[in-house]
Amino acid sequence: MSVARCSMVALVVALLLAPRTQAQGDPLATLRPEHPRLLITADDFEQLSERRASDPELDAMLSQIVEAADSSLDAPLLERKMTGRRLLSISRQARDRITQWAMAYRLTGDERFAKRAEEEMLNVCEFSDWNPSHFLDVGEMAAAVGLGYDWLYDQLPADSRQRIREGLRDKAVALIENDYWWQRTTNNWNSVCYGGMAIGALAIAEDEPELARRVVEMAVANNPRALREYEPDGVYPEGPGYWNYGTTYQVLLIDTLRTALGDDLGLCTPALESSGAFVAHATGPTGKTFNFSDGGDRVGAPTALFWIANEANTPAWAKATARLTSSRKRKRSSAFDPLWRSPSPESGEPLALSWRGRGHQPVAMFRTSWTDPNAMFLAAKGGRASTNHGHMDAGSFIFEADGVRWAVDLGGVNYNTYEQKGINIWDRKQGGERWKMYRYGNWTHNTLTVNDKEHNVDGFAELTNYAPLIEDRGELEVDLSKVLPDVQQASRQFVFDAANRQVTINDQLEGVKPGAEIRWTLVTRAKVDIDGNHVTLAQDGKQLAVTLDSKTSGSWTATPYDPPEGFFGEPLKGVTVLTWNAEAPESGACEMTVTLKPAS
Structure with a gap:
């Protein structure tokens, strides 16, 4: 049909x-x-x-x-x-x-x-x-x-x-x-x-x-x-x-x-x-x-x-x-x-290198090739946490280059394991027990956290600007204002720069209480080496340079994935939670730009 x-x-x-x-x-x-x-x-x-x-x-x-x-x-x-x-x-x-x-x-x-x-x-x-x-x-x-x-x-x-x-x-x-x-x-x-x-x-x-x-x-x-x-x-x-x-x-x-x-x-x-x-x-x-x-x-x-x-x-x-x-x-x-299965050969227009989809969990994806296994690939999302099977992942992304998934999403857990412990992993309301599953919360997704608080479960993150990949450049902006607590305005902009083979992520927060803790997170299975504001990820003989630029002072921390006290879950061998931690300045405005560039 x-x-x-x-x-x-x-x-x-x-x-x-x-x-x-x-x-x-x-x-x-x-x-x-x-x-x-x-x-x-x-x-x-x-x-x-x-x-x-x-x-x-x-x-x-x-x-x-x-x-x-x-x-x-x-x-x-x-x-x-x-x-x-x-x-x-x-x-x-x-x-x-x-x-x-x-x-x-x-x-x-x-x-x-x-x-x-x-x-x-x-x-x-x-x-x-x-x-x-x-x-x-x-x-x-x-x-x-x-x-x-x-x-x-x-x-x-x-x-x-x-x-x-x-x-x-x-x-x-x-x-x-x-x-x-x-x-x-x-x-x-x-x-x-x-x-x-x-x-x-x-x-x-x-x-x-x-x-x-x-x-x-x-x-x-x-x-x-x-x-x-x-x-x-x-x-x-x-x-x-x-x-x-x-x-x-x-x-x-x-x-x-x-x-x-x-x-x-x-x-x-x-x-x-x-x-x-x-x-x-x-x-x-x-x-x-x-x-x-x-x-x-x-x-x-x-x-x-x-x-x-x-x-x-x-x-x-x-x-x-x-x-x-x-x-x-x-x-x-x-x-x-x-x-x-269709017996017909592949026909029609070739697939585009970028795509945006609206709906309850809006997403956008960019890639440099459909056939090169080493192609650069970015996928990011908005949406809300309270949807069925949802996580606190608005603004999060995954990133691949050189055949490696550098920024990962850890996905779900074995439901029965935690149900048998009496944990209500289906309680999606604000403060619900679901969000005590460490990998379900914003702390372990590639997004922002303010004051160590949960995302607002019913807050919806819209994709407010999408520019498809044209002449080696594509853009996406996610409005996180309704998702992040303790801020008045928050936006995350992705620039997929195929010509320079890099992705930049620009975050802008306004109306943040001075001294509030701001955390930028990237979850990875790569080995992490921190040198000031520069981080190098290494995996499978390949490298990714992670560089941060911000007028707000802060520092990088790399922590093995291990649920802290008060959270459910088990340590995950080989998984590192890389965070940049800063305090909001007196102006209440904070801007940071992270560049991901394959170095292989």
């Missing part, structure tokens, strides 16, 4: 969403009667096999899936083993195993794969439940069992089909009648839970039409809440890592509706498509992402990006990201990759 078509659909949905299903009748009226009908049909499976001979990249993908399926054939049956309050790891193992085995059977005809998928589906359907108290677990398990049931429908004995169908109904689909908070939320839970539930419901729709109808109607009514989070430019507020999670299930929801019902019912939006640009531009020359919020920096080539790139007719997004991450082996072989 083109962007233009998505735009028209989005407009119609905005006007008619509430009465849509009633006005147009039964959403199941166009249900494809035969199986498989979720994401792929029998003809599609045949075409995949036929294309292998002329498409080496596709052949490699399919071979990897079959190899992964074969390697797990002898794995023991999954157990309903909780990790803290979650069954999620078991649900994900079930999804990977069952979809790989089912696809491997469709590709090879080897009945071992079909039999093993049947055994695992029967096994998980015997669990007491799929842990609805943490409904992501249900959503992912419903996707696993629903796809296995659908893709192997004709291979399953009648008795097994019935038992799997009943398990899917009782442990997932029928729960749509209950009232859960995720049904109306805006974050990744909406996409994951509705995506999984739609797969489960439409897999068994001919036998459970009322429940299937209810799931589809609920999804059409409430999933747009999650879609609005991508507006206006595609920036996912929870960061690239959670984009991969939430958007994969968003795409599963849309594609399931299309293949099963012939219509996505308005759940394709221009902002969703634009998120492909966000993920591509957020991936640096090292292959790591700009991992703000709780996500890690090693996302890899995101599965959903294949689909997004096709929808937007911009295969360059997926191809550029795959190229940047090609040196890293993916954690999982996704059975969805060959379904969504």
Whole structure:
């Protein structure tokens, strides 16, 4: 579907969403009667096999899936083993195993794969439940069992089909009648839970039409809440890592509706498509992402990006990201990759070297090349801390050059580790326990801290000036006035100077109480050497010069990452928190300019 078509659909949905299903009748009226009908049909499976001979990249993908399926054939049956309050790891193992085995059977005809998928589906359907108290677990398990049931429908004995169908109904689909908070939320839970539930419901729709109808109607009514989070430019507020999670299930929801019902019912939006640009531009020359919020920096080539790139007719997004991450082996072989991958060559305009995205967490990225692994790369953000999975990171940035990520974002923590200690890491209010997680606060992000205080959690940092990279120069300004406590005005300006191969960061504070402590922070995994106002970072045989210029007197300090008393977390070996510390002068105005220049 083109962007233009998505735009028209989005407009119609905005006007008619509430009465849509009633006005147009039964959403199941166009249900494809035969199986498989979720994401792929029998003809599609045949075409995949036929294309292998002329498409080496596709052949490699399919071979990897079959190899992964074969390697797990002898794995023991999954157990309903909780990790803290979650069954999620078991649900994900079930999804990977069952979809790989089912696809491997469709590709090879080897009945071992079909039999093993049947055994695992029967096994998980015997669990007491799929842990609805943490409904992501249900959503992912419903996707696993629903796809296995659908893709192997004709291979399953009648008795097994019935038992799997009943398990899917009782442990997932029928729960749509209950009232859960995720049904109306805006974050990744909406996409994951509705995506999984739609797969489960439409897999068994001919036998459970009322429940299937209810799931589809609920999804059409409430999933747009999650879609609005991508507006206006595609920036996912929870960061690239959670984009991969939430958007994969968003795409599963849309594609399931299309293949099963012939219509996505308005759940394709221009902002969703634009998120492909966000993920591509957020991936640096090292292959790591700009991992703000709780996500890690090693996302890899995101599965959903294949689909997004096709929808937007911009295969360059997926191809550029795959190229940047090609040196890293993916954690999982996704059975969805060959379904969504475009066979078309990279075409159209080349990707720009800079990009700005507005929204709840506005960001901007600049780079000197898409193909040079030693390219210079800067990514910076505004936004607020109180968004889902958010950190106190307004004004923060990451910086790469010479194949090294010099300024890093440490990302999130293992949730269960701290939940088991009774720490409420989800308390995002001002002074909430979340901000006692050392790596979540402003103290360990590449931003400013005033008087050792938290950022204002609901203060929004706008990107007030953005100049794209033209003639080797790009600029970005972030207004931090509503984020930093104890200041009247605060701004941070980035200048990306490709010609001189350097980045300058100019901070200006006004209305600061004289004597207030001002701290400039850069977190790094490099070795740090301080010489007056000059700092040299060294890593992997490369160097970065960090130079500070300010009329306000201050000094550099390099401290190993180790949460101080009153904060939660563990020391991180090899991580240094580099800070410049100063006191505000009598004028209440402070300006500092830091230059980052690769010295290799």
